[in-house]
Amino acid sequence: MKNLAKIILPGLVFAWATPLACMAEGQKTAPTLSAFGSLSPDAIVDYHESLEPDGRTLIYRSVKVVSLDESGKQVVIGQVLERTRDGNFRIVPGRQPEEADLYRQKLCQKLGGVDITNDGDGLIIEPGTLDGVACRGPSPNSKASKYLPKAGLIEGGVLKDTTMENSGSEPSSSAAPASSDYVNPVAPSTSVVVNTNFAVHGTVQYGSTQSGMATGRLTVMNKCVAFRSDPVAPGASGYLQMAVNCWSDSVAGFYPTLVNGCIPAFCRNDYGQVAVFQ
Numbered sequence: 158m159k160n161l162a163k164i165i166l167p168g169l170v171f172a173w174a175t176p177l178a179c180m181a182e183g184q185k186t187a188p189t190l191s192a193f194g195s196l197s198p199d200a201i202v203d204y205h206e207s208l209e210p211d212g213r214t215l216i217y218r219s220v221k222v223v224s225l226d227e228s229g230k231q232v233v234i235g236q237v238l239e240r241t242r243d244g245n246f247r248i249v250p251g252r253q254p255e256e257a258d259l260y261r262q263k264l265c266q267k268l269g270g271v272d273i274t275n276d277g278d279g280l281i282i283e284p285g286t287l288d289g290v291a292c293r294g295p296s297p298n299s300k301a302s303k304y305l306p307k308a309g310l311i312e313g314g315v316l317k318d319t320t321m322e323n324s325g326s327e328p329s330s331s332a333a334p335a336s337s338d339y340v341n342p343v344a345p346s347t348s349v350v351v352n353t354n355f356a357v358h359g360t361v362q363y364g365s366t367q368s369g370m371a372t373g374r375l376t377v378m379n380k381c382v383a384f385r386s387d388p389v390a391p392g393a394s395g396y397l398q399m400a401v402n403c404w405s406d407s408v409a410g411f412y413p414t415l416v417n418g419c420i421p422a423f424c425r426n427d428y429g430q431v432a433v434f435q
Contacts, residue, residue, distance in 0.1 A: 197404045200287055200354060202233050215239055215249065220287045222402040223311060223356040225263050231354055234260050234288065241281065245382075248289065250279040257288075264311070265292035268358060270398050277387070280399075285380030287354065287402035294360075294396035308416070308429065310347035311356040311400065335364030335394045342373070342418035346429035349405045357431075358400035361418035365389045369421030373397040378405070378412040378431055389420065409435045 202219040209215055216238040224230035235254035238246040253261075253275065265272040270292030274280045282289040345357040361373035371393075372386040381403035387395065397418075406412065414429040 197352065200404055203235075213239060215252075216246065220402075221354055222260065222288050223354055225260065225267065225311070232260070236288065238282075245281050245283050245384075246286075247278070248274055248280045248282065250275040250277070260288075261290045264290050264356075264400060265398070267311070268292050268294070268398050268400070270294035270396070273385075281382075281384040282401070283380065283382040285403075286382055287404060289383035289402075290358075290400040291383065291385040292398035292400070294398055308343040308345040308359045309357065310345065310349075311358060335366060335392050337364065338366055338420055338422040339364045340418040340420055340423065340425040342416035342425055342427040344375075344414045344416040344427040344429035345377070346414065346431070348432040348434060350434050351405055351407050351409055353405045354402060355405060356400060356402045357414070358398060359414070359416035359427075359429075360399075361397040361416060362395070363389075363397075363418060363420050364394040365420040365422065366391055367421040370419075371395055371397070372417075372419045373399055374415075374417040375399040375401060376413075376415040376417075377401055377403050378414070405431070405433050409433050 200221045202221065204216070204218040206214055206216050217235070218238065219233050219235045221231040221233055224232050234257040236257055237249045237252040237254070239249050241247055258272070258275070261274050262272040271294075272290065273293045274289070274291045276291075280289050280291045339362075341362040343360050345359050347355075347357060349355045357375075357377055359373075359375045361371075363371050365371060368390050369388075370386050371389045372384070374382065374384045376382045381401045383399040383401050385397055385399055387397070389395065399416075410433055412431045412433060414431060416427050418425055418427075
């Protein structure tokens, strides 16, 4: 006799009659409570897991994200995710629904960059994150990067609470390779109301004289996280942008944001905050 299990959450009911250990190829299972992290059930439209022909178990879910066209509105996008060994989710490159690709491409365009969420090994997000986006901007030494928004809230496709000019600590030459090591992370600060879907972004500008990996990690309210890593060659410089859709807490207060940027030589952090009001 098959085991019967059920998960009941506000607005969501999942039930299945197949033991998870005996899941056959192409078979679907319901999620465990841990699959939702700290997400509001209202933000999850659909969720199931499926055993693929290559032996991987992929997560297919649809979530509500902030509209890039209308302030205060939400849209639904699908996602294909793979759970990592440490319990996070990887946005599987090349497997994303068209509406998700278009959403991320549009968001990166508004940030002055190009969507690279599908590049390489993909973007890593934590279970409490509705969606994540990784963008690559122009060289941090170029004239264009000086006027790009560095961090802030994204509302109706409008970038708010942003720093529009760089600190001037980066090299000014756009042609010369990086002759020194530097990392300039910028974390977002903004305000939202309780129980709200919101999107924020942060950036990491870097230059490296060594080969290795450059990484950027955006953490919002200790639960919404997007992580990206890129290989770098000696003399390389780059501009990483990361954005997350996050669900604010039901308790008013001040919550931290953090952008961590690393190159082979060292790491640097920048801090901000999200003020959550009733």
